Amino acid sequence: MSAPGIVHVIGAGLAGLAAAVRLAEAGRRVAVYDQAPQAGGRCRSFHDATLGRSIDNGNHMVLSGNRTLLDYARRTGGADALEELRPAAFPFLDLHDGTTWTLRPGGLWLFDPARRVPGSRPLDYLASLLCLTAGRHHSVADRLSPSGALFERLWRPLAVSALNGPVERVSARLFGAVLRETLLRGEAACRPVLAPRGLSAAFVDPALARLRSAGAVLHLGARVDGLTYEGDRLTGFAAGGSAVALGADDGVILATPAWVAERLVPGLTVPPPGPAIVNLHFRLDMPVRLPGGLPFVGLVGGTAEWLFARDDLLSVTISDADALADLPAEVIAGRLWAEIAPHLNPVPRLEGQIPPFRVVKERRATPDQSPESVARRPKTRTHWNNLTLAGDWTETGLPATLEAAVRSGSRAAEATLSNGNNPIRRSGLFPAFTSFRHRPIWTDGGAVLARRGPEGQSKKRG
Template sequence: MTPTVHVIGAGLAGLAAAVRLTEAGRRVVVHEQAPQAGGRCRSFHDATLGRSIDNGSHMVLSGNRALLDYARRTGGGEALEEVRPAAFPFLDLRDGAAWTLRPGGLWLFDPARRVPGSRPLDYLAALRTLTAGKDHSVADLLPPDGRLFGPLWRPLAVSALNGPVERISARLFGAVLRETLLRGEAACRPVLAPRGLSAAFVDPALARLRAAGAAVHLGSRVDGLTFSGDRVTGLSAGGSAVALGPADGVIVAAPAWAAERLVPGLTAPPPGAAIVNLHVRLDGPVRLPGGLPFLGLVGGTAEWLFARDDLLSVTVSDADALAALPAEEAAATLWAEIAPHLGQDQRLGGPIRPFRLVKERRATPDQSPESVARRPGPRTRWRNLTLAGDWTETGLPATLEAAIRSGNRAAEAALSSGNNPIRRSGLFPAFTSFRHRPIWTDGGAVLARPGPEGQSKKRG
């Protein structure tokens, strides 16, 4: 009989693990406590706005190889578009100054592609994070009096690691730079999901799993695991006991606090700061300064602004103070900061339009050096139990990329346990590169849809 692997959690880590297992020919059963899959990466219909919105906006880059490979293999790549060449428009909310960062090639020697007033040598300070010690914070290595700290390093670090620069790990921030800016323009291109996160990363994976015969149980809480010796021998899901066969396994891909409830003695990082997302429905499509569907913000409360047709989304990381406010007050605070900068012709003055404020109070694990040291690897002392999640040790901040990598590694660990070694030469192919065909241009940038090697499709 084909071994069965039970995956607890249908966030991106659990979905990635389940997809890998079905590709390897395993029977898979997914248990998700929530009524929908996707975890913190999903879309939902909001009745107030009359629109489908993402529970949180995520900046995906072309250097996120595991995430894009997952999207390609599940069929979600058709719902992604890439900005080409890489471009990142920024706006200083204090004085209205605007610029566009255009990394790649000899960009450091072109003042028009750098932060205004910066010098090439200023950027070399970030190299310190590549050799950061395990106890270093970002502020330890990139001091606040640096020329680029306010307009670049601080907003990037806070949004990537969801915490104050005085606390978050410099080593993790160095990993972000190593996999994006330091790999050149081809690794820095923003990748957008104009139809929403679920259309790119959740719905195609669910369809692929079901087509492969996997069972996906939504609204099914796993209450506990049964252990005997060095194995998990059963689980309780939805009030029913499930016995595991001698070759069956379990992957716990739940959030850290849920995993600690299920796995005895597990040490995991505590929750980090809240992330707040404000979604506003405008009277019509909005054009952001810089001409792209996203905008980095400096000198205010938020870090990023996203536009999708008539929907404007604002993202605030390290947002415990903002999350403590009533929704109306928090929304008014953000609206007052951004509305004056969106152009007189767009008539965005006055009271805020219909909005939805989403507060994610446990959006990520804490990513201080002390908490990073608490991250477990995929294997446990039970030979048929592995762990997945952006809170496990991946060498990256808690991002979509980290979640996918953790799911892949948990699947590999599950398949290599017992008498089922992985054949790395064929089971898990190397990351596939993408070629792109332009489908939309604006402001000198191109939006292209990532597709399998040698393929691309125009939007009809």
């Protein structure tokens, strides 16, 4: 029999980690389980022997408007591994004709042609407001006209990468939520936030250290199965082949992928898996400069949506990539290298060769995010009073992103803490969350990179 008051968090991805950290902060005893030998789920770093480098299993564009995610990083100590680009800037490259431009939101940017998409007018951007008033059944293409000046050079690449699906299918309401929390909130909510040491250094390792220091028990490599239910309570489960019985004050947060949760919870309705995402990493002989001069660039008119540079590593991300994922890795690498290599500075001289590469295929990278599938998202609470759900596939009002995952974990923890048997909730002893503060440190081409630190302490990049 487990000790009273333990909350068992099943799943050590970002949603599970966020829930566990919030519970530990509130004084609850926590046990975390994951069938993988490492935490992080789809947000982690690993050493790749072929490249001889640490790479992320997926590239994620984090913005300063992702408040819940960045607050989680601050509270766990991961903020030191993040750098914010100031002021907000998004370089783009049109692979059809080589045109480059940099979107610079903020202030009166719509009235400055140098800060907009070439050929666009201020009124063109107001079309995005149609996504804010979209109905439940509207797709992005239903609300944003394909004939508009911004469709191919802005709305389509943003929507495909944010919602991992074609604009004819993905939810306009979810895309509107992205715009509402970032672009429409001004420059301060649009600043790219980089993780130069990798995703694990910012969002996984600090959380694990914080949990261990709080006395949480971590069970990695422990598959959870056989959940048992009696009346309105979950009474036990099997973890790594051992039975875990729940005490009267114990709770469970299920933070697994949707298809796992569907198997474990009777009658649970979840969205089906969405398209694959393919990430491709190249190791070069030397660092290169990307069009626009920043560590990333948006790509239009090609296979990938984003290209990232970190030291001698180049990484590209391709969303809605089912067809590409079916191809051999060598074919994928050859196609992408041919598209991006001519635009690097200096252009690598490999005499027709492809540099060392690693292709990472995520077949079920996100849930499907069509309006029909979004309607299948479950809420945090379940029919059982000691079982709550977390994950980017639950109802958060956001696309399946890192922000959504952390937000769902925080909500699941709050729902657990709100149960009447929680003494800390009754006494009102919740720690106050302060705002996230930072100071600029150094500039590069007019942009400022600030290293985020705890309690507003910026640290020099070194």
